[in-house]
Amino acid sequence: MDLSEIGLIGLGTMGAALSLNIAEKGFRISVFNRTVSRVDGFLAEAGPLAERITPTRSLEDFVASLAEPRAIILMVPAGEAVEAQIAALRPLLGPDDLIIDAGNANFHDTNRRAAEAVAQGVPYLGIGVSGGEEGARHGPSIMGGGDRANWDRVSHILEAISAKYEGEPCATWMGEGGAGHFVKTVHNGIEYADMQLIAETYGVLRDGMGLSAAECGEVFGRWNDGPLRSYLVEISARVSAALDPETGSPMLDVILDRAGQKGTGRWTVIESQQVGAPVPVIEAAVAARNLSAALETRRAGQELFGAAPQSLPDGTLSLDDLEAAMIAGKIMCYAQGFDLLARTGAQHGWALPMPEIAEVWREGCIIRSDMLNDMAAALRGEPERNLIFADYFADLVARNHGALRKVVSTGALHGLPMPALSAALSYFDMIRTERSTANMLQAQRDFFGAHGFERIDAAGAHHGPWGSS
Ligand SMILES: NC(=O)C1=CN([C@@H]2O[C@H](COP(=O)(O)OP(=O)(O)OC[C@H]3O[C@@H](n4cnc5c(N)ncnc54)[C@H](OP(=O)(O)O)[C@@H]3O)[C@@H](O)[C@H]2O)C=CC1
Numbered sequence: 001m002d003l004s005e006i007g008l009i010g011l012g013t014m015g016a017a018l019s020l021n022i023a024e025k026g027f028r029i030s031v032f033n034r035t036v037s038r039v040d041g042f043l044a045e046a047g048p049l050a051e052r053i054t055p056t057r058s059l060e061d062f063v064a065s066l067a068e069p070r071a072i073i074l075m076v077p078a079g080e081a082v083e084a085q086i087a088a089l090r091p092l093l094g095p096d097d098l099i100i101d102a103g104n105a106n107f108h109d110t111n112r113r114a115a116e117a118v119a120q121g122v123p124y125l126g127i128g129v130s131g132g133e134e135g136a137r138h139g140p141s142i143m144g145g146g147d148r149a150n151w152d153r154v155s156h157i158l159e160a161i162s163a164k165y166e167g168e169p170c171a172t173w174m175g176e177g178g179a180g181h182f183v184k185t186v187h188n189g190i191e192y193a194d195m196q197l198i199a200e201t202y203g204v205l206r207d208g209m210g211l212s213a214a215e216c217g218e219v220f221g222r223w224n225d226g227p228l229r230s231y232l233v234e235i236s237a238r239v240s241a242a243l244d245p246e247t248g249s250p251m252l253d254v255i256l257d258r259a260g261q262k263g264t265g266r267w268t269v270i271e272s273q274q275v276g277a278p279v280p281v282i283e284a285a286v287a288a289r290n291l292s293a294a295l296e297t298r299r300a301g302q303e304l305f306g307a308a309p310q311s312l313p314d315g316t317l318s319l320d321d322l323e324a325a326m327i328a329g330k331i332m333c334y335a336q337g338f339d340l341l342a343r344t345g346a347q348h349g350w351a352l353p354m355p356e357i358a359e360v361w362r363e364g365c366i367i368r369s370d371m372l373n374d375m376a377a378a379l380r381g382e383p384e385r386n387l388i389f390a391d392y393f394a395d396l397v398a399r400n401h402g403a404l405r406k407v408v409s410t411g412a413l414h415g416l417p418m419p420a421l422s423a424a425l426s427y428f429d430m431i432r433t434e435r436s437t438a439n440m441l442q443a444q445r446d447f448f449g450a451h452g453f454e455r456i457d458a459a460g461a462h463h464g465p466w467g468s469s
């Protein structure tokens with residue numbers, strides 16, 4: 001039997017697609033799955049690629065089928081499943097072998113596992129993979145992390161299977177330890193926010209303007225030919241146009257408005273709070289998913305207060321207003337994500353390659369969009385600067401923030417909820433306000449806790465003349 005150049009454990013949605021991709025690029029791969037019967041099903045559907053796939057039915061056989069030094073990709077859920085797989089593999093592997101966690105892990109876990117790997121003698125990489133099933137099958141965006149020499153050992157395979165942007169592989173090493181998983185986490189935070197911005201705009205089209213799902217799809221389709229061109233806008237057009245085979249109704253009209261989440265958006269927000277890098281558009285998107293899940297509460301709220309009247313008088317908003325508001329909102333959300341990346345790297349000892357992060361997201365991943373090329377260019381000039389201050393984006397913001405204000409204020413007046421668009425507008429207004437209202441916070445803090453404050457006209461710490469009232 002020919003030994004495999006690489007192995008993969010976890011033949012679910014992503015693992016199966018990634019294995020086929022690896023085989024298609026000419027690498028021999030061994031596969032294993034906890035539920036062993038799934039291995040046969042996978043092989044049966046591999047077609048001619050099955051020639052380069054070695055199916056295995058025990059972990060021992062799997063390890064024995066790999067050429068040394070071994071490289072093993074895990075594509076299983078974050079947390080316990082990864083922990084259990086590493087624990088099961090470790091006794092079967094040697095100090096030259098390599099475990100690669102390619103799922104969506106919490107980067108703190110990855111940092112810990114990378115440190116444990118050094119102590120326990122089985123090298124470990126944590127890499128973020130984006131692109132969903134289609135990306136995994138035909139070319140994902142890959143954000144690598146861990147020991148650089150170990151990345152270099154397998155990068156030829158990861159680059160070969162990755163998406164290509166103008167011929168360049170979208171597979172980049174981000175830094176030691178959990179750097180790759182951290183970048184993937186922020187990617188997902190931006191993904192949450194971009195999706196929420198689209199969903200809110202869909203709400204205006206559907207509830208405010210009375211458009212059918214198919215008409216919404218046409219609008220998204222048109223926007224995908226302009227500055228908003230992106231995978232998420234493209235698929236929003238496609239899901240809007242799809243019909244339910246069972247009822248013939250638009251699919252969107254039969255899908256329950258309760259969104260799931262697996263944790264990456266929440267991890268992004270938690271990290272932003274830890275480092276003090278505000279990401280309010282992403283926070284709003286995570287909160288909106290939580291509220292969407294509270295269906296019973298929303299139902300009770302509607303019974304008690306009545307639904308807000310949502311339809312807009314003709315001509316209140318134009319499609320151009322909505323497109324422009326989305327452009328401004330999208331810039332705020334990406335600017336926040338990149339700001340978080342810039343501020344977090346140093347705290348973990350990483351020199352995150354900011355322009356290369358934008359570049360690796362240009363193809364293959366869920367948030368790929370035309371704007372990322374301009375973001376890469378802006379970050380190449382000044383990697384630490386907030387994107388909204390880069391000339392290209394400052395100009396776009398200047399031209400579109402008026403529409404964002406018009407859309408958000410219209411939403412507020414007409415009961416159309418816009419948590420992410422509103423957060424984008426407030427962020428913009430705060431970030432261009434030299435004299436904010438935090439002087440009031442400082443006075444309050446000093447009053448109740450003697451925390452002190454700075455004065456505008458004198459250096460040093462001061463206390464107020466609050467006295468007793
Ligand atoms: N779906 C997506 O769009 C993306 C997912 N990811 C990440 O990829 C990883 C896999 O996701 P996905 O393929 O969607 O998930 P699936 O649910 O489709 O597949 C999960 C796989 O993990 C295996 N598994 C589950 N629990 C364990 C365990 N305790 N021990 C060993 N194996 C286990 C399952 O085996 P069994 O058949 O026995 O249940 C199955 O092979 C996750 O980390 C996910 O966050 C990353 C990017 C995109």
Ligand SMILES: O=C(CO)[C@H](O)[C@H](O)COP(=O)(O)O
Pocket residue numbers: 104130131132188191260261262263264265366
């Ligand atoms: O990583 C992904 C895309 O980039 C996965 O699809 C992930 O599951 C999306 O997050 P959630 O399930 O929380 O919506």
